[in-house]
Amino acid sequence: MSVRFVLRAAERGFSRLVSTGINATYVAGHPDGVITRHSSFNFHEYQSGIPGFGNIRVFGDEVFSPGGTGYNMHPHHNFIIMAFVLGGALTHVNTIGKVDTLKAGDYYVFSAGSGGKHAELNIDREDAHIIYLWVLPGLLLAPPSYLRNRFNAAASANRITCLVGDEKGALPIGQRLKVSRLVSDAGRTHLYRPASANGLYAFVLEGEAEIAGTVLRRRDSISLEKEERVDIVALAADTDLLLVETKL
């Protein structure tokens, strides 16, 4: 058993991006658009943290204010970008030709591959709460793709549910990587079994959990390696976890 790191919510990188001034073109929304971003790993100006974990390079806990705030159309290659909407509404536009609006529980997997652009916008009237996860691809310059799905918290209660990965009902990602979500009642214990030699990054969206013996509160996270069994105990009602399993 081995803990690579424990990252408390307040230790993450923090950026506050406004839609005026130097970022007026990059950040959509006017005149008072604000994006807040807590980064678990080094990202953009935040370079004093953890570089990544396995294939994960970005884990951003972001809030877009209403009024069209978000990121204007901008380019990507190669990265597989996933968004998990926690609240509000996210409108995603991409150069594959997709315009999609995602609400709480909805998520997408956008593989930029040989090249694509996207815009991420909150055109709703309340804040949009989104987790952005970027992972290295299994292959470079693959054809771009976009897939979306929905996590039904009520139907999946107290069950570790695979959202992305090689499981029935999950979105495929073409590599040994898996994203799961668990919404649990207080007091329940769950067992997560990473595939051989894989690591696990666990992030507390809501509530409180004890994971591999470490108590984690809201927006705390932990990474584990060399674990065949990871015990997860929900310590609060409606504890909500995002679990990313990656090769190391």
Next chain:
Amino acid sequence: MKKYLCLGCGFSYDEALGLPEHGIAPGTRWADIPDNWVCPDCGTPKSGFEMVEIPYSSEARPA
């Protein structure tokens, strides 16, 4: 010959291919690209690239 990925946007640089359209000849080593060079797509500095050992997709046309 190595490959490097921009951590800002995912743009990839392949030493074998260079970037002739940006004035970098095929075969140019990463170490020989100036330190003030930035990602042609997103402006991320050279220091924000990571060496990767990821094969190309069979459908890729990296040249």
